[in-house]
Amino acid sequence: MPAPPPDKPVYRFAPSPNGFLHLGHALSAFLNHDMARTNGGRFLLRIEDIDLARCTPEFEQAIYRDLAWLGLRWEEPVRRQSEHFNAYHAALDRLTEMDLVYPAFLTRGDVKARVAAYEADGKSWPRDPDGSPLYPDHDRYRSKTERRRLIAEGVRHAFRLDMGKALGLIKAPLNWMETGDGACGEIPADPSVWGDVVLSRSDAPSSYHLSVTVDDAVQGIAHVVRGLDLFEATAVHRLLQELLELPQPAYHHHRLIMGPDGRKLSKSEGSTGLAALRDQGLSGGDIRRFVGL
Known part of the structure; x- marks a missing residue:
């Protein structure tokens, strides 16, 4: 059943633990966290691990480490799709x-x-x-x-x-x-x-x-903030919301961080991985500047 309308607007960052986070993930996490704070809302973390073959506990733990290093805090418990x-x-x-x-x-x-x-x-x-x-x-x-x-x-x-x-x-x-x-x-x-x-x-x-x-309905997500690569997919989500009689959130699709080849970053891009940047001695504040915030 969908959650009742929240007293505060709810935002969520929802990575998949099938690789290490990169600068594009940092931008999305920062935006969700900052918009929640600016609007007096709640910031949730959701682990999208339905792909049991590719998602691993190692990558999940790395997500928690990277986000904490960025200075982000989220509500507990974290929703893990594999449990639902x-x-x-x-x-x-x-x-x-x-x-x-x-x-x-x-x-x-x-x-x-x-x-x-x-x-x-x-x-x-x-x-x-x-x-x-x-x-x-x-x-x-x-x-x-x-x-x-x-x-x-x-x-x-x-x-x-x-x-x-x-x-x-x-x-x-x-x-x-x-x-x-x-x-x-x-x-x-x-x-x-x-x-x-x-x-x-x-x-x-x-x-x-x-x-x-x-998940967005169950968690009462009011604002879906995610990359422009998912802009067109929103049409499918709106259809499913109507068919299942679920509430409709507002959407905010943000710019993507591109790699040297002009394509969006992937989790195989080691040079832009947050763990690698942390190992170079950079801080969460440095990453904010890198992604243009």
Whole structure:
């Protein structure tokens, strides 16, 4: 169940412990912390560790060390997604009961082969805002009998949202309120550009889209402050909020810190890792200046 409206606005920094934090994470953490303080709000830390294969206790402990070194303080207890799989299962079950979810059996190799065959004739396969090809519609039209047979045979599968059916249930235009570094004001949301997004897969009991939507509601997050790389994904989150009857937070998508190659930083960028910078003798105040605050 979503949290009741908070007395104070709630902000959250939500890293994944699948690598060491870098300068881009520092900017996001600083902004969430500072906006909470400026607006008399609360600052929460959430550990997004649904990917049990890549997320490790070592990286999680490094997050706590890095944020403390930056001079940030957060409320306890910290919400760890791996401790709340039941909440995501409940949300998935609700969408399933609405006949909006189907099992998807195509592997990445299957999808790649289908796209290559289609584009061999000079045609262009539709792609999502991140550049990935949209999932083919083959599984969406499988019979229930065939789906049950494949599952009984142990064929690995994910669960995907039937985007067309889901949008058919939305009666009013979708939008969100944006206050960030890109476009501001009321932003129209078009989740259809993402196709049939994954909600759960065999190696992760929830997707980012589903878990973050549930968590923000449960924690009463009033302001989602995150990087511009997630701007377009907000359309999917707004759709899930409407389908699950969850409250809508305001959004603030901030600028990204770019690497020497002009691309956004990744956790493999050792030179911009907070631990490496700390080992060089830099302070949290130095990092604030580095990220332009």
